[in-house]
Amino acid sequence: MQTMAWIILVAIIVVLALGGWLARKRWVERSRAAEAREAKFVAQLAPMPPGAAQAAPAMAAALRKDPGSLPQQKLLFEAAAKAAEAGEPVLSIQLYARLLARYPDSGFAGQVRAAVEVQKKKLAKG
Numbered sequence: 001m002q003t004m005a006w007i008i009l010v011a012i013i014v015v016l017a018l019g020g021w022l023a024r025k026r027w028v029e030r031s032r033a034a035e036a037r038e039a040k041f042v043a044q045l046a047p048m049p050p051g052a053a054q055a056a057p058a059m060a061a062a063l064r065k066d067p068g069s070l071p072q073q074k075l076l077f078e079a080a081a082k083a084a085e086a087g088e089p090v091l092s093i094q095l096y097a098r099l100l101a102r103y104p105d106s107g108f109a110g111q112v113r114a115a116v117e118v119q120k121k122k123l124a125k126g
Contacts, residue, residue, distance in 0.1 A: 069103060077108045080115070089119040 080095035096112045096119070106112070 073099060073103050073106050073108055076102075077112065080112075084115065084119055084122075089123040092119045093123070 076095055076099040080092045080099065083095060084092040093116055096116045099106065099112055100109060103109075
C-alpha cells in the first residue's frame with residue numbers, strides 16, 4: 001500500500017514538472033513572437049536611412065545565396081555599432097572587419113565601410 005502511494009506521488013511530480021516545462025516553452029515562444037512583431041512594427045515606423053535604398057538590391061542578392069545569414073549579419077553590425085557608441089573604436093573596427101570577412105557581398109557593406117572610416121578617424125584622434 002505504501003509503495004503504491006509513493007508511485008502515485010512520483011507520477012504526480014513528473015506530470016507537474018512536464019506541465020511546467022511545456023508551459024514555459026509556450027511562454028518563451030509567445031515572447032519571441034511578440035518581440036518579433038514589435039521589432040517589425042518599430043522598423044516600419046523608423047525612417048529609412050540614406051544608404052538603405054542603395055543597399056536593398058545587394059542585400060536581396062546576398063539573401064538568395066544564403067537566406068539564413070541576415071540575422072548573423074545584423075547581429076554583427078549592431079554589435080559593432082554599439083561598440084562604437086561605447087567609445088571602443090578598435091573593437092568596433094574588428095567587428096566590422098569580421099562582418100566583411102564573413103559576408104563580403106553583404107547589404108551592410110557600404111554602411112560598414114563608411115563606419116570603419118569614421119572609427120579610424122576617431123582612433124587617429126585619440
